[in-house]
Amino acid sequence: KCRLFWQLCQATTNQIQTQTQTQTRQFRVAVIGAAGGIGQPLALLLMTNKLVTELALHDLEATKGFGKDLSHISTVCKVKPYFGEDGMKKAIKGSHIVMITAGMPRKPGQTRDFLFDTNGPIVARAACLVSHYAPKALVGIITNPVNAVVVVAAEAMKQAGSYDPKRLFGVTTLDVVRAEKFIGEHMDVHPYEIRIPVVGGHAGTTIVPIFSQCQPRFKGDKKCIASIVKRIQTGGDEVVRAKAGKGSATLSMAYAAARFTNALMRGLKGKSCAPECAYVESDVTDAPFFSTPLTFGRKGIKKNHGLPKMNESEKKQVKVAVEALKQSAAKGVEYMNKMR
Numbered sequence: 356k357c358r359l360f361w362q363l364c365q366a367t368t369n370q371i372q373t374q375t376q377t378q379t380r381q382f383r384v385a386v387i388g389a390a391g392g393i394g395q396p397l398a399l400l401l402m403t404n405k406l407v408t409e410l411a412l413h414d415l416e417a418t419k420g421f422g423k424d425l426s427h428i429s430t431v432c433k434v435k436p437y438f439g440e441d442g443m444k445k446a447i448k449g450s451h452i453v454m455i456t457a458g459m460p461r462k463p464g465q466t467r468d469f470l471f472d473t474n475g476p477i478v479a480r481a482a483c484l485v486s487h488y489a490p491k492a493l494v495g496i497i498t499n500p501v502n503a504v505v506v507v508a509a510e511a512m513k514q515a516g517s518y519d520p521k522r523l524f525g526v527t528t529l530d531v532v533r534a535e536k537f538i539g540e541h542m543d544v545h546p547y548e549i550r551i552p553v554v555g556g557h558a559g560t561t562i563v564p565i566f567s568q569c570q571p572r573f574k575g576d577k578k579c580i581a582s583i584v585k586r587i588q589t590g591g592d593e594v595v596r597a598k599a600g601k602g603s604a605t606l607s608m609a610y611a612a613a614r615f616t617n618a619l620m621r622g623l624k625g626k627s628c629a630p631e632c633a634y635v636e637s638d639v640t641d642a643p644f645f646s647t648p649l650t651f652g653r654k655g656i657k658k659n660h661g662l663p664k665m666n667e668s669e670k671k672q673v674k675v676a677v678e679a680l681k682q683s684a685a686k687g688v689e690y691m692n693k694m695r
């Protein structure tokens with residue numbers, strides 16, 4: 356009897372252990388450019404997300420010290436530091452999600468586009484490695500200029516032999532985060548309660564917040580909307596100026612990227628999540644890549660919700676954005692054609 360009881364206990368314990376292991380075996384997320392200004396806080400935020408059980412950190416310089424530091428945080432997440440050229444392959448291999456933040460930030464007076472020549476090749480290399488070593492991974496690109504380097508990544512993946520437009524994203528969440536914050540402040544509403552689609556791209560007038568679809572309904576006249584739109588469109592410049600030569604947004608960008616990664620992971624798990632906007636290959640407008648609200652699933656984009664209902668002024672702003680985004684996309688394609 357005693358032995359039977361012991362065997363039963365043993366079986367139950369094994370079952371619980373197996374269940375716990377299955378529940379905790381979640382996602383490996385690679386952060387490329389992990390030692391940088393965005394990479395470090397992004398890694399910290401991901402470390403505290405229960406859906407991340409392995410964090411692969413890559414940078415050109417050693418990530419060992421900062422990886423060790425993170426690894427003492429009492430969550431189930433394992434930290435795997437990698438560095439150097441060869442390390443990038445290892446970081447990417449086996450990852451479910453690859454967040455690319457490697458590259459240079461801009462300085463006061465520079466546009467995001469100014470960074471293209473420096474950051475384009477970095478993104479192309481990382482995208483090529485994803486194509487080879489983690490073709491099913493979802494890829495989020497934070498590196499600027501997002502409007503053009505996401506196209507570079509797509510072309511690099513095509514050339515490398517594996518590209519799935521449903522799995523490649525330019526992270527534009529910071530524009531939404533800024534919109535929620537500035538509108539929340541204006542209306543004296545908690546930013547968590549604000550919902551507003553921000554479509555287009557991630558630079559200046561390509562950033563188009565759709566105020567007519569703001570929830571709760573936006574309270575303010577046309578002048579007020581125009582001034583908040585301007586602030587959202589130039590939010591990045593505001594930070595660059597305030598940092599006075601010491602880089603661009605890092606903490607708010609890391610917050611936004613962590614929120615976006617969480618939405619991707621919920622999709623991978625088949626869980627529901629409010630749509631998030633991201634800059635993806637799209638036939639919603641004449642621009643080959645365009646940010647609209649998306650729902651994520653097990654294979655990346657599950658549904659592109661397209662353009663929301665817009666008023667005449669918003670339609671005009673989208674038209675301007677589309678023209679600029681067509682040029683950014685052409686720049687990305689041209690660069691990668693030269694690389695062949």
Ligand code: LMR
Pocket residue numbers: 460461467499529590591592594595603604608
């Ligand atoms: C931002 O929007 O803050 C980032 O894209 C960084 C930048 O250069 O503005």
